[in-house]
Amino acid sequence: MIVPLTAYLVVAAVLFAIGLYTVIAQRSAVMVLMGVELILNAIGLNIVAFWRFTAPGDYSAQIFVILVITIGAVEMAIGLALMMLLFRQRQSVEVDGYMELKR
Amino acid sequence: MTGSGLVAVPLLPLLAAALALAIGRRLPRAGGVLLVVSLAGSLAVLLSLRAGGRLSADWLAVGRFRLLVGLEATGLTWFAAAVVAATALAVSLYAIGYMRDEPTGQPRFFAGMGLFAGAMLALVLASSFIMLFAGWELVGLASYLLIGFRSREDRAVAAATRAFLMTRLGDMGLLLGWLLALLATGTTDIGAVLDAARSGQWVPGFATLLGFLMFAGAVGKSAQLPLSAWLPDAMVGPTPVSALLHSATMVAAGVFLLLRLFPLFQAAPGALALVFWTGAVTAVFAALVATAEMDLKRVLAWSTSAQLAEMMIAVGLGVPYAAALHFATHATFKATLFTAAGSMERQTGTRDLGRLGGLARAMPLTAAVFAAGALSLAGVPPFAGFWSEEAILSAAVARGPGRGLLMVGLALLTGVYIGRAGIAAFGGRSRGAARTGPPQAATMRAGMIALAVAAVLAGWLLQGSSLAGLLGMREPPRAGAGWRGLAIAAGLAGLSFGGGRAWICGGVPALGRFPQFLATGLDRATRAAVEPAKRASTDLDAIERVQDRSARALAEAVICVSAGLDAIEHALDRGARAVSGSARVLAHGAEWVEARGFGQGGDRLAAALGDGGQRLRALQTGKLYLYTLGLFVWAAGALGAGLVLLLR
Numbered sequence: 019m020i021v022p023l024t025a026y027l028v029v030a031a032v033l034f035a036i037g038l039y040t041v042i043a044q045r046s047a048v049m050v051l052m053g054v055e056l057i058l059n060a061i062g063l064n065i066v067a068f069w070r071f072t073a074p075g076d077y078s079a080q081i082f083v084i085l086v087i088t089i090g091a092v093e094m095a096i097g098l099a100l101m102m103l104l105f106r107q108r109q110s111v112e113v114d115g116y117m118e119l120k121r
Numbered sequence: 122m123t124g125s126g127l128v129a130v131p132l133l134p135l136l137a138a139a140l141a142l143a144i145g146r147r148l149p150r151a152g153g154v155l156l157v158v159s160l161a162g163s164l165a166v167l168l169s170l171r172a173g174g175r176l177s178a179d180w181l182a183v184g185r186f187r188l189l190v191g192l193e194a195t196g197l198t199w200f201a202a203a204v205v206a207a208t209a210l211a212v213s214l215y216a217i218g219y220m221r222d223e224p225t226g227q228p229r230f231f232a233g234m235g236l237f238a239g240a241m242l243a244l245v246l247a248s249s250f251i252m253l254f255a256g257w258e259l260v261g262l263a264s265y266l267l268i269g270f271r272s273r274e275d276r277a278v279a280a281a282t283r284a285f286l287m288t289r290l291g292d293m294g295l296l297l298g299w300l301l302a303l304l305a306t307g308t309t310d311i312g313a314v315l316d317a318a319r320s321g322q323w324v325p326g327f328a329t330l331l332g333f334l335m336f337a338g339a340v341g342k343s344a345q346l347p348l349s350a351w352l353p354d355a356m357v358g359p360t361p362v363s364a365l366l367h368s369a370t371m372v373a374a375g376v377f378l379l380l381r382l383f384p385l386f387q388a389a390p391g392a393l394a395l396v397f398w399t400g401a402v403t404a405v406f407a408a409l410v411a412t413a414e415m416d417l418k419r420v421l422a423w424s425t426s427a428q429l430a431e432m433m434i435a436v437g438l439g440v441p442y443a444a445a446l447h448f449a450t451h452a453t454f455k456a457t458l459f460t461a462a463g464s465m466e467r468q469t470g471t472r473d474l475g476r477l478g479g480l481a482r483a484m485p486l487t488a489a490v491f492a493a494g495a496l497s498l499a500g501v502p503p504f505a506g507f508w509s510e511e512a513i514l515s516a517a518v519a520r521g522p523g524r525g526l527l528m529v530g531l532a533l534l535t536g537v538y539i540g541r542a543g544i545a546a547f548g549g550r551s552r553g554a555a556r557t558g559p560p561q562a563a564t565m566r567a568g569m570i571a572l573a574v575a576a577v578l579a580g581w582l583l584q585g586s587s588l589a590g591l592l593g594m595r596e597p598p599r600a601g602a603g604w605r606g607l608a609i610a611a612g613l614a615g616l617s618f619g620g621g622r623a624w625i626c627g628g629v630p631a632l633g634r635f636p637q638f639l640a641t642g643l644d645r646a647t648r649a650a651v652e653p654a655k656r657a658s659t660d661l662d663a664i665e666r667v668q669d670r671s672a673r674a675l676a677e678a679v680i681c682v683s684a685g686l687d688a689i690e691h692a693l694d695r696g697a698r699a700v701s702g703s704a705r706v707l708a709h710g711a712e713w714v715e716a717r718g719f720g721q722g723g724d725r726l727a728a729a730l731g732d733g734g735q736r737l738r739a740l741q742t743g744k745l746y747l748y749t750l751g752l753f754v755w756a757a758g759a760l761g762a763g764l765v766l767l768l769r
Contacts, residue, residue, distance in 0.1 A: 038753060042746040050745065117743035 026067035034060035047111045058090040127192040131243035133159040138235025145228025152231030153217035164206040193248030196591040201245040208369035209238040215568025216361035237263035241370040249309040250299035268358040280354040287351040291341015298334030318385040332392025343375025343429040346403045356418040360463025367425045368456035376432045397437025404430035408534035413630035413637040417472040440516035442594040447509035453575040457494035479551035488547040490573040497576045499536045500612040508580030515600040536615020544623035
């Protein structure tokens with residue numbers, strides 16, 4: 019059975035929506051980072067699906083997805099390092115507590 | 122450099138003069154010793170150098186003119202310098218004793234004597250006209266200072282001024298002469314000018330003109346007519362001054378100049394004739410006046426004038442050898458006569474021939490010295506004057522019997538006046554003047570005796586071919602025995618006539634009183650000549666006044682113009698002030714605009730921006746989810762807009 023393109027797109031859209039909701043609604047910085055990861059993966063799924071169904075001879079889409087995953091990993095590392103520092107400073111990872119720029 | 126020692130010759134007396142003034146306050150008597158030592162040094166240097174040294178340097182080179190300064194010991198200049206130094210040495214030795222009792226001014230006196238001798242040595246040794254002229258003028262200055270030594274006496278001041286101004290008249294000729302020579306040859310080197318004269322490259326009249334101009338200088342310095350009135354007046358100076366001035370330094374400079382420039386005169390027969398005739402007239406005139414003077418020193422002064430005139434005659438006859446020999450012998454016997462006269466005056470307090478008399482017994486040494494000088498002057502063999510006067514006689518006879526007779530006549534007159542003066546002072550009866558002064562100092566005696574010995578021996582020692590060889594001049598052919606005998610006889614006859622008359626009648630004029638009128642005539646003529654000059658100077662004064670007035674008018678006009686310029690300037694100034702005032706106003710306005718406009722505007726802008734910032738800050742919630750939401754809303758909006766644009 020061949021899974022149609024639309025199914026991939028729907029799964030990707032659901033993933034994106036869950037990621038977006040997580041980023042907006044979650045208070046914990048760790049959960050926000052995880053939402054960002056979901057968004058990135060939704061985009062990756064979109065790109066691979068379009069490549070598979072429209073131009074399977076072109077490898078550029080695969081390379082693009084690998085780049086996105088790499089950037090996602092790096093972003094995750096930096097984000098988690100920032101969280102660690104912030105947690106050491108104020109014993110909290112609540113994103114709403116970081117309000118020093120607003121006075 | 123063989124000539125480098127030459128510098129010391131004139132420099133030593135000048136240094137002694139400076140030193141005498143410098144230490145004069147502490148050691149007033151040291152000046153005389155210094156002078157004697159320095160002159161002895163000069164003489165020693167001179168004798169050790171012999172002739173032939175030369176020292177010359179460029180002083181100034183302007184265009185084609187080269188002005189040199191330097192010293193040169195040719196035969197003639199070496200000989201003249203030796204005569205000057207030796208005579209000055211003896212006279213300054215005498216002066217130490219003579220000035221012993223002078224209360225004040227000894228340093229000044231000996232400084233003057235040093236300047237006198239040093240300047241004369243520079244003059245005779247000079248190798249360039251500049252140096253010669255400088256020495257010439259310094260000699261004049263020193264004589265002025267020394268004649269006017271007793272500056273509190275009006276007569277001394279008047280005589281000094283007269284001597285200075287009358288010689289200055291002649292000096293103008295010399296100055297013009299050498300400037301003209303400089304113009305013609307481009308150099309002041311005497312040798313070069315003489316070479317140019319010898320080569321005959323000048324137009325014929327030029328050498329004659331130069332000769333006339335140079336001779337004018339010699340006339341003034343050597344007291345020839347018409348510029349001879351200053352010499353007898355100069356007797357008011359202390360006797361050592363007279364002795365030096367009359368023998369070797371001042372008056373001899375004129376004759377020396379003619380000897381030095383003789384090649385120039387050889388190229389100018391007209392000038393030589395003028396020299397001869399001036400000499401002849403002056404000799405007769407001065408000798409006649411000397412027979413009638415009542416003042417012993419004035420007799421000797423006129424005698425100097427006459428003897429210098431004889432040297433002029435010798436030069437005029439073209440026999441410089443005779444003039445040079447007479448220059449030397451005259452220096453010795455005239456200095457001798459003056460020192461004796463001074464010694465006598467010092468002890469009796471007078472030199473009036475009417476009051477002197479019979480002093481030979483009271484002062485035998487002075488009388489003997491005077492006699493040696495007098496016999497030498499009268500040309501009695503073998504005294505010094507005999508040899509030189511015989512040389513002049515020979516020169517004259519060679520040119521004709523008339524000139525020979527002139528010389529014989531002069532010998533007769535010379536005998537008359539010096540015989541009269543000598544016997545009136547030392548022989549016959551005493552006429553009131555007696556020895557009252559202090560005994561003579563040893564230095565005075567030494568100086569007198571040295572000069573007297575020279576006056577006896579100098580002629581015999583110097584004359585002959587060795588001197589002629591040294592000078593590079595020809596000896597004249599000797600006159601016949603008849604002429605020589607005649608001249609000696611004339612001298613002796615004059616001596617016995619003058620002496621005998623003085624013995625019997627005392628110091629009355631030997632040939633009547635008419636020569637005195639000659640003297641007063643010359644005096645009056647001199648004064649008369651001065652009158653037009655005075656008038657001319659007043660005329661010049663008037664001209665000057667006119668010039669002054671026109672200069673004043675010019676100056677006033679200039680002031681007027683400048684006042685006008687001032688007004689214009691004021692106007693310009695005011696304009697400039699107005700411009701600058703408006704500029705200031707503008708600047709103030711600009712400043713105001715800047716302060717109020719830009720400044721406040723800027724402030725307001727900043728305030729508005731700050732306000733806006735404050736308001737915009739309200740947008741920032743600091744809530745992370747809001748930012749994310751905003752981002753997605755914006756992205757969704759952009760995508761929606763793109764979709765709308767795409768579908769349309």
